[in-house]
Amino acid sequence: MGEKIIVCISCYYKGYDFMDEMKQLGNKIILVTSENLKEKNWPWHAIDEVFYMPEIKPSVWNLEHLIQGFSHLMKTRKVDAVVALDDYDVEKAALIRETFRIPGMGQTTHRYFRDKLAMRQKAKDSGINVPEFTAVFNDDTVNEFVEKVPAPWVLKPRSEASASGIKKITTKEQLHEALDVLGEERHLFLLESFKPGDVYHVDSLTFNKEIVFTSASKYLAPPMQVSHEGGVFRSKTLGRYSEEFKALEEINSKVLSNFGLLNGATHTEFIRGKEDGKWYFLETSSRVGGAHIPDLVEASSNINIWREWAKIEDALLRNENYNVSPPTGYYAGLIVALIKDKEPDYSKFECEEAVKFLPIDYHVGIVYKSSEASVVEERLDNAAEKINAEMLNILPPKASKLSS
Numbered sequence: 493m494g495e496k497i498i499v500c501i502s503c504y505y506k507g508y509d510f511m512d513e514m515k516q517l518g519n520k521i522i523l524v525t526s527e528n529l530k531e532k533n534w535p536w537h538a539i540d541e542v543f544y545m546p547e548i549k550p551s552v553w554n555l556e557h558l559i560q561g562f563s564h565l566m567k568t569r570k571v572d573a574v575v576a577l578d579d580y581d582v583e584k585a586a587l588i589r590e591t592f593r594i595p596g597m598g599q600t601t602h603r604y605f606r607d608k609l610a611m612r613q614k615a616k617d618s619g620i621n622v623p624e625f626t627a628v629f630n631d632d633t634v635n636e637f638v639e640k641v642p643a644p645w646v647l648k649p650r651s652e653a654s655a656s657g658i659k660k661i662t663t664k665e666q667l668h669e670a671l672d673v674l675g676e677e678r679h680l681f682l683l684e685s686f687k688p689g690d691v692y693h694v695d696s697l698t699f700n701k702e703i704v705f706t707s708a709s710k711y712l713a714p715p716m717q718v719s720h721e722g723g724v725f726r727s728k729t730l731g732r733y734s735e736e737f738k739a740l741e742e743i744n745s746k747v748l749s750n751f752g753l754l755n756g757a758t759h760t761e762f763i764r765g766k767e768d769g770k771w772y773f774l775e776t777s778s779r780v781g782g783a784h785i786p787d788l789v790e791a792s793s794n795i796n797i798w799r800e801w802a803k804i805e806d807a808l809l810r811n812e813n814y815n816v817s818p819p820t821g822y823y824a825g826l827i828v829a830l831i832k833d834k835e836p837d838y839s840k841f842e843c844e845e846a847v848k849f850l851p852i853d854y855h856v857g858i859v860y861k862s863s864e865a866s867v868v869e870e871r872l873d874n875a876a877e878k879i880n881a882e883m884l885n886i887l888p889p890k891a892s893k894l895s896s
Contacts, residue, residue, distance in 0.1 A: 495520045496572040496809045499565075501585050503551040505532040506782070507577035512538045513802035519809075522565070524558075526551070551580040555587060562588055572809050579777050582606050583651075597754075597778060604751040605758075605778040608650045609682045611751070615773045618750035620743065622773050623763070625684035628671060637683060638664055644686040647671075651680070660686060689766040691774070692736070693727065694744040695781050695789050695797060696758050699804050699814045703748060707789045707819075708740040712872065723884070724829040724876045725783060728868055729792040732821055736764075743771050753778060755808060757801040759785065784850055784857055788826040791847050791861040793819035825860040825868040827875050828852070831883040840878065845871050856883060 498514055499522045500507060511521050515538035523534065527544040534542075543561060545553040565571070574594050576585035586602035588594065603610040615622045626637040628647075638645070647670055649657040661667045661683075671678055690710060697705040712726035730737045744760055759781035761774040780786055786797045800816055807814035828850070836856040838849045845867060850857030856879055860871045 496806075497522065497569055498805070499524060499562075499571050499574045499588075500577055501525075501574065501581040501588075502577035503529075503545075503547070503553065503580050504578045505529050505534070507780075507798065508533075508535050509786075509796055509798035510575070510577065510780075510802045511535045513799040514538070514806065517802065517806045519806065522569070522571075524561075526553070551578075553584065555584065558584060559588070559591055562592065566592060573805060575805060576779065579606070579779055579782075582778060597756075601752045602778070605753070605776055606651050608648060608775055610650075611775060612682070612684070612773075614751060615747065618746065620746055620750070620773050621770055623685045623687045625682055627679075628681055628683050629679055634667070634671070634683065638667065641685045645683050646686045647681055647683050649681055687763055687765050687772060689763045689772075692730075692740055692762045692764065693781060693785065694740050694758075694760045694762065695785060696744060696748070696760075697795075697797065697800050697804065697816060698748060698753055698755055698758065699807070701749070701754055703745055704814070705793075705795055705800065705816045705819065706741050706744065707793055707795070708737045708744075709785075709788060710736070724827060724879055726825065726827045726872050726876060727785065727788060728825040728865075728872060729788060729823055731823065731865060732819075739771055743773065747773060747776055751776065755804055757797050757804075784826060784828060784852075784859070787848055787850065787859045788824050791859045792822045792824035795819050822861050822863060823865040823868045824862075825872040826858070827860075827872055827879070828855055828857040829876075829879045829883070830854060830885045831856050831879070832885045833883070836883065841875060843871065854885070 495518050497520045500511055501524045503526045512535045514521055520540045521538055523539050523542045527546050548554055571594060574585045574588050574596060576582045582602050583606060586597055586599045589596045590598050604614050609627055612622050612625050624641045626633055628634050644660055644662045647659045647661055659670055661670060674681060692710050695707045696703050707729060709727045709729045713724060740762060747760055748758060756778055757780045758776060758778055760776040763772045763774050765772060780797050790796050804814050831854060834853050841858055845860045845862045846858055847861045848859040858875060860868050862868050
């Protein structure tokens with residue numbers, strides 16, 4: 493079949509394993525990334541060509557220039573696939589596919605995986621529980637909503653990856669002030685009921701509409717809380733035979749089939765309401781989870797989501813079948829926190845269960861693995877105590893990007 497040309501788009505430094513795997517499978521890789529990421533440790537051995545885009549503001553490119561540049565590239569190269577490596581790139585990739593008629597997710601489907609208003613509406617129409625929500629285009633609609641749905645509410649951007657820009661609101665006055673501040677940007681937000689409860693994430697792989705792998709985990713400190721209050725981010729995987737896992741597997745499958753996902757990796761979040769014990773859909777994305785979640789998934793299942801996603805893309809291009817290996821059934825835990833020192837001293841965390849220390853500047857990051865769930869929890873608790881007592885930096889430097 494010969495080599496295929498894959499264009500990978502990323503305005504963050506990520507996707508190393510994906511590009512490495514794609515290259516090993518005999519493909520040609522073109523990377524389009526932000527100019528300020530030139531110095532990053534990209535898998536240069538796997539990348540055949542690289543093009544840089546200047547950022548207008550963080551992770552935002554001039555889309556007209558992107559299309560012009562792509563048009564120039566297409567004159568001498570036949571591009572077989574365009575892959576978005578980060579949430580912010582899903583729109584860019586969909587636009588390129590639509591413009592140049594390249595197969596893959598187009599702009600209609602991509603909205604369900606990127607625009608939080610579209611995904612909530614779609615979930616609601618599909619009979620999936622979602623926290624009560626409303627668009628904020630119209631004053632009367634907003635007023636009706638706050639009369640009907642008791643505070644607190646959350647005002648959140650429709651398409652920000654990560655928890656940036658989310659505001660928790662407790663009074664009508666506060667809400668009107670916040671909407672006034674948004675001004676012309678107000679249509680880019682939505683308002684929803686704040687549901688206290690435990691937050692879970694489901695990471696899966698889909699091939700030809702069939703979900704071939706699912707990992708479900710529970711956040712011990714949800715990303716929104718961490719990004720707002722600083723502190724320690726933790727997540728742990730759930731046992732495959734647990735009641736929680738089965739419930740999440742079912743609702744996740746309902747979300748992906750109703751949203752029209754055909755292929756690739758997804759990261760979807762759910763909340764279990766504290767008051768009613770019901771499962772609610774929060775959001776989904778057609779990409780690999782951030783915040784080192786792939787390391788957590790790999791520790792428990794021995795499945796590297798980035799590499800498997802590359803194999804799926806390759807199988808589709810070559811019209812071949814794809815099978816994933818049966819997952820192993822370990823319990824795994826992940827802890828990541830912002831610290832004062834550039835490089836943490838990991839010696840005090842060494843133990844049999846610590847299978848990976850993550851090299852992230854000004855962060856401590858550890859992945860634990862055990863055949864006992866309780867051992868993983870104990871390790872996460874002990875590490876959190878140690879980090880809180882000795883290393884934590886509560887004021888995040890701007891470089892911190894802990895989005896999941």
